[in-house]
Amino acid sequence: MELRVRDGRAVLAGEDESGEREVDPHSLPLGADLAEALHEWAKVADAVTRTETPQDGVANALVARRGKQLAIRIATVMNSQVSYTDPVSGELVSVDAPDQPAAAPETEAAQPVPDDAPEPTPWGTGLTVSLITAAIVTVTVVSLSLGLGETSSWLALVANVLVVGGLAPSVWLGRRVPVWRWVAYGVVTGVLVAWLALILTLL
Template sequence: MELRVRDGRAVLAGEDESGEREVDPHSLPLGADLAEALHEWAKVADAVVRTETPADGVASALVTRRGKQLAGRIAAVMNASVQYTDPVSGELVSVDAPEVPVKAPARAEQEEAPEPTPWGTGLTVSFITAAIVTVTVVSLSLGLGETSRWLALIANVLVVGGLAPSVWLGRRVPVWRWVAYGVVTGVLVAWLVLILTLL
């Protein structure tokens, strides 16, 4: 297969039983974007050749480089070598299909090791969360307990019932599990403090 420019259009030439044939890139399974890119490149190449830009000019070098890139894309899609006729110099260049790298089979020992557990930071977060929850629940309960012990009990049940779904969901999330541990610890410590204040 050979990539050429004919009258501002890209064509792919090849041999079949009837002889050499040129076809439009749109008629091949290259994809619409590659076929359009080929025709755009051919228009630019035709304009560069018509304006008689010197062979060592910047525009000529860009047309040549882009043509080789497009020939490489065709070779990759068709999985076959493609010959490329440079429209500026007339030079014929062969572009081979890229080799597909063979992936090594996955091994169990190559799997990612789990990240180490950040015990220091995690326990610090849990301790701070437990302290905040303990102070909050005890303050709320003692403040409401002055009005009515039943009101304090209902408030405790509502607070714990409101926190329970979030704590349950957060127990397996790597960062939020430390907060969940702190909330549970804080509620248990607060209830222990409240029981001791009743005695």
Template sequence: MELRVRDGRAVLAGEDESGEREVDPHSLPLGADLAEALHEWAKVADAVGRADTPADGVAGALVARRGRQLAGRIAAVMNSPVAYTDPVSGELVSVDVPETPADEQEEPADTPEEPPVAEEQEPTPWGTGLTVTFITAAIVTVTVVSLSLGLGETSRWLALVANVLVVGGLAPSVWLGRNVPVWRWVAYGVVAGVLVAWLALIFTLL
């Protein structure tokens, strides 16, 4: 079985008596949540690919890592190795079935179960994170405002198109980075910077 992206949709390819077939994840017993996660990932991967993002860039790396994670979940559910084709680089990777940890094996019936131990969660680095967000927002704000004002002297429509292209190019990276522990702060800064820049441009035009 192979996980692929086809026209912004996730498909699973396999061989049967009639040859190779590609099927929608919803047609397999994967669960609705996993199937929806696959299609969400495929949409972002397709957008990153259309934007000609470098395969070794941040967006490409996030797409690849998320794809391998989803392929691992498919392998665990189907109990079979899954091949994963990176939609950005085109690299084919084989993902094996995750091994069952020893502590998840069944214990004898007469052995009382021990209460689960709560895992300690690392504290959220608000200070460092907000600093990164502020710096990123400042850079994005200055860049967008400078670009817009420079192009606006020639044509306001040209400035508008440039803003749309900038936001469209940043959107896939921001969408992928919103849940990544480190890059989420950068994503917040990008969103805040674009919004502040647009507000500044609106007040400039008034």
């Protein structure tokens, strides 16, 4: 089974009597949450590949990492090997289903296996990173807008739209990644503060 992206949608390809077939994840017993997560990843991956910034290593790395995580989840649910084609690099990666833990001997009392406890949220460090990122983005957007605004207000508006559009895929991917989410929060805050400052300068 192979995970692919087709026109912003996730598909799973496999072989049967009639040859290779691609099916929607919702048609397989994966669960609604996993199927929706696959399509969400495919939309972001498609947006990243369509942008004209192939040097954006952060977005590419996040797409590849998320794709591998989802492939592992599929392999776990289906209990079989799953491959996925990285939509950015085109590399084919194979993952195996995680080994199931051995059953405890009958002579021992069954002990509940706790789920992996979530790591504590590093609020201090995280908010510091968000604050620094927000300050950098705010100064950059305001300086760019004021500089271009002296030439043309429309040019400044177009520049803002392009900047936000270029950052959107990375921010969307990073919002749930433990480390990069703080950067994503800072980018969003910085853009909003910059726009508020620009509106106040026009009043």
